[in-house]
Amino acid sequence: MKAVYKRIKETVFQIIEPSKGSMASKIFDLAIIALIIANTVMVIAETFNLPKNVLSAINVFEVISVAVFTVEYLLRVWTADLLYPEANAVKARFKYIFSFMALIDLLAILPFYLPLIFPIDLRILRIMRVVRLFRIFKINRYTKALRLIALVFKNKAAQLVSSVFVVGLLLIIASVLMYNIETEAQPDAFSNAFETMWWAVSTLTTVGYGDVYPITAAGKVLSTIIAFLGIGLVAVPTGIITAGFTEIVGKEEQAKKSEEKLSSQQNQTDCKSYCPYCGHKLD
Amino acid sequence: MKAVYKRIKETVFQIIEPSKGSMASKIFDLAIIALIIANTVMVIAETFNLPKNVLSAINVFEVISVAVFTVEYLLRVWTADLLYPEANAVKARFKYIFSFMALIDLLAILPFYLPLIFPIDLRILRIMRVVRLFRIFKINRYTKALRLIALVFKNKAAQLVSSVFVVGLLLIIASVLMYNIETEAQPDAFSNAFETMWWAVSTLTTVGYGDVYPITAAGKVLSTIIAFLGIGLVAVPTGIITAGFTEIVGKEEQAKKSEEKLSSQQNQTDCKSYCPYCGHKLD
Amino acid sequence: MKAVYKRIKETVFQIIEPSKGSMASKIFDLAIIALIIANTVMVIAETFNLPKNVLSAINVFEVISVAVFTVEYLLRVWTADLLYPEANAVKARFKYIFSFMALIDLLAILPFYLPLIFPIDLRILRIMRVVRLFRIFKINRYTKALRLIALVFKNKAAQLVSSVFVVGLLLIIASVLMYNIETEAQPDAFSNAFETMWWAVSTLTTVGYGDVYPITAAGKVLSTIIAFLGIGLVAVPTGIITAGFTEIVGKEEQAKKSEEKLSSQQNQTDCKSYCPYCGHKLD
């Protein structure tokens, strides 16, 4: 009995774990990816003015999707002890439940169950439906190519956070200065430092929608300085991220080189009888 | 007879193949480049309100151009077995016809022949005339400088596609969120998630035309986040491409170095009996 | 007596110096950081239309803040000889007072005291209140992460200043050229070379608010050139800063490597009598 249970569990694990070789596993992966894409299309479709019968069809599809994702989530929790064989059954499940991908999986189904448990305001519910969009991130499990980009951001997280902090300081200083300069000439657009921040963002990121811009000479000078700092602002994260990409490439090449060196040194040991450096006969 | 055929073929091949030394080959290259430029100018000229006689002159020029490009294409297919001497006559031609540059050559003349074979709607025909613009890419055969840029993009294709995928995710999430935030305040500009994507593109690329922008506080906060992510978005492909350019330069230098090393090691080949440093005979 | 004075001084120094291990020091650091953040919020809050009693509360808070920052400043000057133990008491204080962080500290409290000493125009006073924003930079003392970014800018200062100089030249040339081209078609927006500079800034930084743009053909051609130079303009500081980040990373790695080399060379110090590779005694 126990052996059958164990074999079923192992088979399930082989199927749901991504990038396992078997045909069943590949079909399962593609089905989940298709469902994620269909869900994304559905969330976009809902923003259009749809006829009633389409809306009810979407609702049915939503229930089916949540059911599938719930079963998938439970199966993954159930087989977590096979993923972390070194931990015991309870620990392995806890470890899995709090892993990044498992939290994404939970977030993808939770907004559906919450209103069934607690009475929730319809407005909040509407925002919660947007959370279903996070189902897109479930696709991350299947794309190897995204990992390098994620790795660069992870390696450089501290520096990137610092540059965001610098940007925050710049935004605050620019907004307060600009408010004091422009509020008299344009009391509506620059009504307080918080409103002025909208101009600061538009300028510092070089988006420049054109709905808010200074008209006084002093304001234009400040705007000039902020716009050029915006260029520097782009340069800092670009520099950090580029260094990150270059480093990874550099490390890979170094790893290759040291391997080659090793193998060439091993070849030299075959030069047996004589030391390649002092020419002495080796014992 | 066969020898004459072969010599003619070889002469033609020497002429049409780019960057061959003979004067005839250089004249042929320049003539084709001139014709490509003239065709590009013609496509641009057609968009102006031209008098009837100029339009008919353009039509005559179009017929001549297509004739020349067709002959060029056929000659290249005919001499393909000289380009790939290792393959047999049929294989070499197939290999050539499906090469990138040959497909461009075909695409440059096909829109002219298709309506002669199939009856085609005039509207589709008009769009097809735009395809003639691809004749510009024929010029690629003659520019060595473009190859480095193309090489960098090819080397980094997987990472660049990943960053495009990340951008796609960002666009979808930003659009759906913004639609839910702004649609009540501006029901026209943000009428559905697809329309909202126009704002998302404008902000994420920092173009900021200024035709669509949020007016609610929540919308401005989201716009701020998207604009700053736009900066990060620029940083990722920049980082990837820069790493690509740095790598190529690095490889070239390494190639040089290893060559030098090799030659210095060859000098040491007689190091068995003499110390490579002090020249003393080793025991 | 003197010993007690010295011990008190040392205790104070231990507390106010950032990143010292003791609990008292950490509490002091956090208190100062909290006060800096509260001051920043206050300066932003003042730009809103506030009721009178809130404004008077802000004034009280301002007096308390300045009092705390003044005491902090005096304590730091007092203990400066412990910071620079190699210099004598007077020199150490002078050295500290003219250090970057001490000047920031002074600037954060000076605008409060100046009107008490000199009679100052109310307008200038209002601008001076903005200077209180520089209190934000006091936070720099507590963030290690900002130092790397600051280091990169310091290392590359000469090159960055050069690129700013190039931008200045470009702005002047673009403005004078554009003024001569567009002033007839749009005499209001392009009334003189200085006004035209606003367009040049908007284009060169790719902000593009859309309040000023050329309408003549020649003006559009010039605008095209300037916009593309804007792209190059972004590339130069980005290149400089990226090289800076890459260098620092490179140096760190090199430092590691040379350390390793050193230690391996130290192992070889007894290589005189034994071959470092085969261990054979050398003649």
Add this chain to the structure above:
Amino acid sequence: MKAVYKRIKETVFQIIEPSKGSMASKIFDLAIIALIIANTVMVIAETFNLPKNVLSAINVFEVISVAVFTVEYLLRVWTADLLYPEANAVKARFKYIFSFMALIDLLAILPFYLPLIFPIDLRILRIMRVVRLFRIFKINRYTKALRLIALVFKNKAAQLVSSVFVVGLLLIIASVLMYNIETEAQPDAFSNAFETMWWAVSTLTTVGYGDVYPITAAGKVLSTIIAFLGIGLVAVPTGIITAGFTEIVGKEEQAKKSEEKLSSQQNQTDCKSYCPYCGHKLD
């Protein structure tokens, strides 16, 4: 007599050549720089609505400036044989006259003399006055910091030209496609492929003034693609220039390293008596 002539010539050369140590040379440099700056200010000032007496003062100043720059130019040509001592007197002068800085010097004075020789239309004359702005570039002789940037652009010229060529292709293709898509919906803004290019520039450089933008769905899709290609467009020159800066830094470091190696090898030769590799006694 000849000796006096030679000594005067040498003294003049010492004075006008930049970055020579003597006091007279430094004063001359500063005077020329001051005159260049004054000329730049003057060209900007002329765009303002100035009273008649100021205009005549400017005219007098213009004559003086041209006189000084002319004398400077002639002196430089006269002493050219001291700058290139290896060439004979005539060759040295020809070599100097066609050097980059000498051409700039000539361009700075030529627009003043031309109308005295040929009768020139007043309109052309007005544009020629703008050429006086090139006097700014004379300052290049005195700034060492600009040379690194110039060197990077020179090293990477071929690749940068290629990327400009790619941009040109993109602009043409985007313009013709967009014209065919949008001309029916907005016949004024997209009246022909050349006018549409203004939109293409605005989008590809992410300036986005907001005077021209697509309103059809197909046009928005094309605009999206062009805007994202605009990001890639920024990435290519940034990558090229960054690689350029990194290379130069790398070469400098390598030069340092090889120097160190050399000196350390020289130190090893002092290990005299024994070869450090084979341990053999050196002769």
